[in-house]
């Protein structure tokens with residue numbers, strides 16, 4: 009069988025708005041087949057060669073109809089690759105292969121938002137490979153038919169999603185409700201397949217479009233209910249193209265091709281979740297399928313470079329089972345690696361390029377799937393006879409294993425146990441397949457029409473024009489507008505389906521109550537009201553307590569995940585207003601604004617970034633809280649805005665962090681954003697199991713809500729400025745310790761002073777004061793750094809210690825640990841010696857500081873007070889007077905104040921020194937007058953001026969009478 013390498017194309021997209029806000033720099037360059045990426049920190053460039061390198065970053069224009077085309081008047085217009093170009097290179101090949109009877113797989117890899125869907129599916133008029141391929145296949149069929157070709161053509165369509173290692177049939181509206189998802193089976197010849205997957209016959213591109221819409225709608229319902237981000241799911245569209253004709257020998261022949269189009273989940277999840285250092289990093293939060301795909305690709309690349317003993321772990325995940333053929337078997341395979349052009353995504357883009365680089369080494373060997381139809385039926389019959397015999401115990405069951413698989417006894421036993429079931433399934437599957445083969449395509453189409461909801465969809469579209477309704481909003485714009493609910497009854501009750509009375513609209517998700525809300529229709533007027541007290545219900549960003557009137561384009565949030573936009577066609581048509589298109593971001597922004605955040609566009613880059621983080625995290629935190637409430641997990645999450653100083657860091661930007669509070673024990677933790685998001689994925693999965701009625705609670709070590717109170721806790725920090733040392737003046741100060749929120753949590757007594765090489769502190773006597781730090785250049789300098797004690801720390805801590813990094817040190821220095829007191833005395837003392845002071849050091853002393861962080865352990869819980877999570881969170885929100893518990897530490901915590909305090913104390917000392925010098929000069933002049941001296945040697949003047957101590961100065965002044973040059 010001829011082997012062929014996987015074809016790899018890389019495509020770089022334009023800057024998105026996020027990258028533009030961040031003033032991101034372009035780090036990708038493409039030239040012919042090569043793609044270069046520049047490391048933004050050191051400027052180093054790495055080059056890769058691919059089958060195609062598609063420049064879609066700039067050099068284009070948008071036509072009035074929205075089509076994006078090359079603009080040759082721009083410098084990069086010539087190399088710009090539009091959708092057409094990509095289709096011509098990649099899609100056309102797939103089409104040709106399909107006609108010849110080869111299987112093909114096209115998959116898109118890349119981080120979230122890198123442009124995978126753009127290439128595979130496309131947006132609006134800018135159609136991607138899938139729609140263009142589908143259009144062309146039917147065009148080809150029509151042409152053949154017109155030319156009098158007698159071949160029968162059959163095209164079928166299927167669409168599935170892999171989320172959290174479960175397969176969901178996207179063409180089956182109930183596909184998402186099947187527990188554990190659909191099963192994967194293995195066929196001896198064709199490999200792994202999904203059992204019971206709906207495969208519908210289609211007759212035209214229009215049919216496929218409708219089916220794709222249907223699939224997307226089901227995907228939206230599932231994603232909204234599960235509160236999942238679509239970028240964590242893999243979507244596989246399967247198209248089979250069958251040609252039935254009579255061959256030269258006069259036999260009825262079937263030529264078939266399976267085309268798999270795979271839109272993979274965002275690649276970053278597999279990598280970056282590990283960076284949080286959280287114990288849950290190995291948990292379900294990592295997309296197992298994606299990391300396993302990486303392992304398979306690496307193993308296959310090794311294999312093709314000659315390492316034949318390498319085992320390819322296809323069986324380790326659902327995705328790799330289904331892509332086994334695409335990667336190592338009977339398929340011609342293409343990978344599109346999508347990358348961002350921006351420096352801020354350097355790591356992700358580099359890892360995508362490496363992935364692609366490895367993938368291009370993989371070899372597959374596709375064969376034409378063409379056989380006489382009778383033979384195919386005979387084979388199926390024969391196989392069924394065999395299966396029956398084996399199931400009846402007349403034949404030994406052989407475990408099906410690949411040459412490259414090395415299974416243990418245990419694994420073989422397990423596989424055997426699964427086999428019986430598998431045989432039964434295959435038996436019925438084969439029977440179904442034979443039946444299907446005997447049926448004409450017309451019969452199949454007729455059946456499918458009965459099953460399909462095409463007409464229903466057409467009716468819905470017509471009704472949308474005249475009847476009030478609401479449509480869903482999703483973070484992924486491709487999933488927005490697919491869930492429609494009409495309001496055509498006097499009162500529409502909305503709830504989670506657990507109410508005893510009737511609920512017209514059931515919504516699932518965290519925070520949805522049995523009687524959640526009611527939408528009433530009174531003539532042309534619509535109103536919204538909560539169905540029971542304390543439900544999470546928002547209207548245009550504000551919490552709904554009483555009845556509110558609904559107007560066209562209003563935004564409604566039920567619980568914490570179900571976002572909708574209300575459409576009132578009558579009001580809209582009668583109004584002269586132009587209504588803006590509502591986006592998910594807009595809906596989030598208005599919620600943030602009403603919770604007290606300053607949302608404006610007029611911001612510095614740093615503020616804009618912070619705003620973006622706030623908007624990202626606020627709904628996620630609400631969501632985590634409502635999951636905690638529904639599962640009664642006793643934990644509460646709050647958003648905090650934390651400056652680098654408050655985090656105990658010298659540099660960095662103001663960030664969003666999450667304060668976690670145990671409502672029963674009052675223990676607290678502070679989580680970085682990544683850790684929170686990582687854990688939230690696990691919370692969502694836990695919640696989904698709860699909804700599905702499965703055992704949902706997890707053991708302590710896997711529970712995303714669990715935290716160890718005895719872990720070290722960062723109580724607060726102090727920034728100690730070093731300026732006085734630049735003048736060799738000591739500084740003994742008491743400074744405020746501030747916590748993450750910028751609140752004062754105690755006082756720290758610190759001292760810095762110049763000393764000799766042995767660490768002996770200089771006294772007034774051996775004054776080493778310098779007027780200008782430059783005078784220390786190239787001289788040896790030594791300092792003493794003392795952390796004496798802290799006073800008034802919060803009483804809920806013990807085992808307290810301080811730690812810091814001095815100047816260019818890499819590791820923290822830690823004081824001893826002091827137990828059971830909120831007034832620890834550390835008496836920590838350290839000599840810091842620099843044999844030759846350099847500019848860097850002097851600059852550091854003059855302008856920088858040492859961050860001292862105070863750490864401790866929270867004390868064990870006192871007697872636990874049992875609380876109900878929902879009630880406790882509600883009480884807390886009421887006490888704080890708002891939904892979001894955003895802190896205002898930016899206003900409260902003034903990092904500059906400490907600097908000024910220390911600067912003033914240092915200036916005072918410098919002034920004393922200057923005044924002494926002045927006094928000595930004055931005394932010198934007085935002595936000269938008294939002794940009638942007209943001249944004094946410059947040598948003596950300089951000695952008086954630079955005298956280190958009072959004694960030295962007086963000694964020099966007393967030499968004046970002995971000076972020569974009287975009268």
Ligand SMILES: Nc1ncnc2c1ncn2[C@@H]1O[C@H](COP(=O)(O)OP(=O)(O)OP(=O)(O)O)[C@@H](O)[C@H]1O
Pocket residue numbers: 020021022024064076118119120121122123124125126127131238239273274346484
């Ligand atoms: N070649 C391109 N030209 C113009 N815009 C593009 C291009 N590629 C991507 N975009 C834009 O970038 C955004 C993200 O692209 P897309 O949705 O395709 O990313 P994705 O990788 O599929 O993300 P996800 O993993 O979330 O599904 C979209 O708004 C899209 O319009």
